[in-house]
Amino acid sequence: MGRAKKVVLAYSGGVDTSVCIPYLKQEWGVESVITLAADLGQGDELGPIQKKALDAGAEESLVADATQSFIEDYAFPAIQANALYENRYPLSTALARPLIAKLLVEAAERYDADAVAHGCTGKGNDQVRFDVSITALNPSLKVLAPAREWGMSREETIAYGERYGIPSPVKKSSPYSIDTNLLGRSIEAGPLEDPWNEPLEEVYALTAAIAKTPNEPEYVEIGFEKGLPTALNGKTLAPVELVRQLNQTAGRHGVGRIDMIENRLVGIKSREIYEAPALIALIAAHRDLESLTLTADVSHYKRGIEESYSQLVYNGLWYSPLKQALDAFIGQTQQRVTGVVRMKFFKGIAAPVGRKSEFSLYASDLATYGSEDAFDHKAAEGFIYVWGLPTRVWSQKLRE
Structure with a gap:
């Protein structure tokens, strides 16, 4: 079933994306598969993942260090937009998808590939985000999604991979499906599929249980320039380091846990658990600073824009004309959103308790x-x- 000669595959090192390599070649007649793993600050050692792709039959295995771009070009604009999907989810996972799509397209153009591929199934949001973003960036590229079409169960997928030298997982896999990057973690499946079940403490890694958080609050002053986070406690920090430090501080106090029933784009409801300590704190601080520096009409009107922005990002339309138009509006509103917000972290709560700005409208x-x-x-x-x-x-x- 030949659809393309050379394909760039988004690669995570998991069973599905590993099996995609021989599947593309054996079943769809692809001559060459180049894999691309994106380092988004998830903390994994990508060297073994790179080797695993080559062992599975990839012609070349690429690793792209995109952490800085992830924070500066995707996360920080979302903070300026106070982006919370359904007023709760700060899009920590969704924001990574347009960046990965961009990396795939760039690699495809660099290696003269005629298609890109991913390992998404037909039930999730990511398939939409990848397909639409890739098409927006390069409409001439084919987009292949083997896992959406092969119809194999988990056991059959593992067995298929073993036939082509891909080792099966050596230990019983976790019942959870987890995605991690510098902005946070998303956890679903397993016992979480019953919305009545309280998440076990084992699902969390970035945030402390409330019972184990400090019994004294911690105060952190977050500095902003034109709506962008620039400093913690008076010390200017590069964006990646600022997020890392704030993740640790807010997470230590149990800040950033989200348990929600989410409306997926494909029409089903999904129970999702998120951890996003720094992102939750930064949005709360940024929104508070806006209350000090924006006029009432701009602030009120921007709330509707923020909802539209969040839906666009969640629904895979980062590279859309409407998103570009909203970016222009939001950018204009941020010209005087400069100042400092004092945040109080205590027992799972990130509360703004002080704010100041040279552009303050408070008289x-x-x-x-x-x-x-x-x-x-x-x-x-x-x-x-x-x-x-x-x-x-x-x-x-x-x-x-």
């Missing part, structure tokens, strides 16, 4: 109830009359 002489009050109270009566006039007229007509 103490107008807000105070003390003797320094400069607000013209007499002006309120006329304002209220005009403001309430439509309601007054409506009420009068209702009684006629």
Whole structure:
């Protein structure tokens, strides 16, 4: 079933993507498979993964160090957008997909491949994110998804791989499906498929159980410049290091756990567990700083934009015209979102408890109830009359 001669395959080192290598060659007639593993700060040693791909029959095995781009070009813009899908999920996994798609397309163009491939099944969101992003970046490339079509069970997939020298997992695999990068972890499947089951503590790795968190709060000052995180406790940090440090601090206090029923793009509900300590804290701090520096109308209007932005990213439309338009709007709103937010981490809560900015719109002489009050109270009566006039007229007509 020849569909392409040379293919660049998104490779994780797992059973499915490993089996994709011989499957593409044996069943679909692909002559050459080049694998690409993306280092997104997940902490894994990618050397063994690189060798595993070659052992499975890959002509070449690439590793792309994309951690810096992941944080600067994908995570930080999402923080500026306060991106929370369904007002809860900070898109820690979803944000990686357009970047991986970009890496695949770049590799395909560099090696003159006529197709790219991934190991996604037909039930998840990632297949949509990869397919649409790849098509947006290079419409001439074919996109192959063997695991979506081969119809093999887990056991059959393992057996198929063994026929071509791919060793089966040496130990009983975890019942969970886990995806990890620098922004956090997503955990699903196994006992979590019953939404009544409380997640066991074993599913968490980045966040401490509340019972084991410190009994004293910890305060961290997060500095922003034009909506981008730049400093912790007054110390300027590179984006990757800032996220690493904040992950440790917030995670130590149990911040960043999310347990939710999520509406997938393909139409099914899924029970998802997420850990995203730094990302949750940064969005909370950024949103708080916006409340100090944006006018009321911009702040209120931006909330709707944020929801649209989150849906676009979740639904795989990072490289879409609407996303570009929203980027322009959000970028304009961030010009004066500069300042410092003091966050209090305690028993799973990341709470803004202080904020300051040279662009603050908070006027103490107008807000105070003390003797320094400069607000013209007499002006309120006329304002209220005009403001309430439509309601007054409506009420009068209702009684006629």
